[in-house]
Amino acid sequence: AVELSEVRGQLETAGYGDAIVQQFGTPRDILVRLAPRVGVSDKTLSYDVFKALNTSAGAELELRRVEFVGPQVGDELTEDGGLAMLYALIAISIYVMLRFEWRFSVGALIALVHDVLITIGLFSLLQMEFDLPVLAALLAVIGYSLNDTIVVYDRIRENFRKMRKGSPQQIIDSSLNQTLSRTLVTSLTTMLVLLALFFLGGEIIHGFAFALLIGVIVGTYSSIFVASVAVLMLGINKEDLMPVKKEGAQVDDMP
Numbered sequence: 001a002v003e004l005s006e007v008r009g010q011l012e013t014a015g016y017g018d019a020i021v022q023q024f025g026t027p028r029d030i031l032v033r034l035a036p037r038v039g040v041s042d043k044t045l046s047y048d049v050f051k052a053l054n055t056s057a058g059a060e061l062e063l064r065r066v067e068f069v070g071p072q073v074g075d076e077l078t079e080d081g082g083l084a085m086l087y088a089l090i091a092i093s094i095y096v097m098l099r100f101e102w103r104f105s106v107g108a109l110i111a112l113v114h115d116v117l118i119t120i121g122l123f124s125l126l127q128m129e130f131d132l133p134v135l136a137a138l139l140a141v142i143g144y145s146l147n148d149t150i151v152v153y154d155r156i157r158e159n160f161r162k163m164r165k166g167s168p169q170q171i172i173d174s175s176l177n178q179t180l181s182r183t184l185v186t187s188l189t190t191m192l193v194l195l196a197l198f199f200l201g202g203e204i205i206h207g208f209a210f211a212l213l214i215g216v217i218v219g220t221y222s223s224i225f226v227a228s229v230a231v232l233m234l235g236i237n238k239e240d241l242m243p244v245k246k247e248g249a250q251v252d253d254m255p
Contacts, residue, residue, distance in 0.1 A: 001027035007053065014052035020129075022204045029064070042068045081135045085116065088142055096146075100153055107230035108149050111222040115145045118218045119211055133208040141215025144190075148183055148223035155179050156228065160238050168236055172228050180224070187220040 004021050007030060011019045016034065024031035032053075037045060046066045054061045089112055097105035116138055123130050155175040163171050194216065197209040 002030050004030065007032075010053060010056045011049070013056075014049075016049060016052070019049070020203060022202070042066075077132065077135075081132075084135070084139065085142070088139060089113070092142070092146055096150070096153070099150075100157060101236070103231050103234040103236050104153050106234060107227045108146060108153070110230045111149055111219075111227035112142050112145055114222050114226050115141055115215060115218045119214050122214055123207075123211070128210070129207055131207065133205065134211045137208045137211035137215065140212060141219060144212075144216060145219030145222060148186070148219060149227045151182065152176065152179050152223050152228055153231075156231070160236075168232060168238075172232055176224055176228060183220060183223060187216055190216050 002023075004023070007021050008019070011017065011021065011032070018035060020033040022031050022033075023029070032049060034045060034049065036042065040048075043066075050061070050063050089109060092112065093105045093109045096108045119138060119141060120130075122128075123134065152175065155178055156172055159171050159175045159178075160168075163174070166174070191213065194209050194213045197205060198213060201209055
């Protein structure tokens with residue numbers, strides 16, 4: 001069986017410290033991923049890496065396959081990923097508008113865009129690799145944040161109909177206080193799982209777990225401080241959330 005730590009050390013000694021090494025199939029097979037280098041062809045790069053490993057391994061290695069992901073494939077993945085997030089946001093905004101009211105839809109959309117931008121911004125700031133698992137994590141963050149936002153919105157709508165006194169700001173504050181414990185407990189328990197994945201899950205899901213971890217923190221914040229505030233700024237009031245009475249629902253009894 002191959003010790004991944006030894007392979008990473010050999011590659012770092014050979015000048016390939018940015019290489020990603022992981023198990024591939026059996027414990028005797030490994031996959032090495034490298035970013036392209038300026039002035040070095042892909043064929044030369046793969047040959048140099050294999051030569052460095054073969055020299056320090058003390059045994060003859062077998063090169064099974066070499067694959068290259070060029071700019072065209074990268075552009076296609078970027079476009080498809082962006083469209084996936086766009087379609088998800090459009091579908092979510094339509095759902096929230098039909099279930100609640102258009103102001104809630106706009107507030108939820110603002111909060112979700114806020115979550116995605118903060119998460120992507122941290123990846124850019126820390127110069128971390130952004131791949132398909134991270135994109136999947138972003139879509140999961142959108143769903144998680146929306147779930148929290150829907151819980152808060154549901155309580156806001158309920159309180160607008162129940163509380164006869166109080167300004168919209170006071171009603172929203174009361175709704176947030178009522179859902180705060182549920183939101184924090186849910187987020188903390190989710191973060192415990194993500195921390196375990198981040199530290200113990202291995203390098204292959206490191207970016208995925210990090211994106212989800214940041215997304216849960218930012219999503220919890222946005223459900224409380226972004227989504228609800230956006231609804232308030234858009235001018236929500238009791239009349240907008242009162243149930244519509246159907247015509248003819250109440251008919252006076254004949255004498």
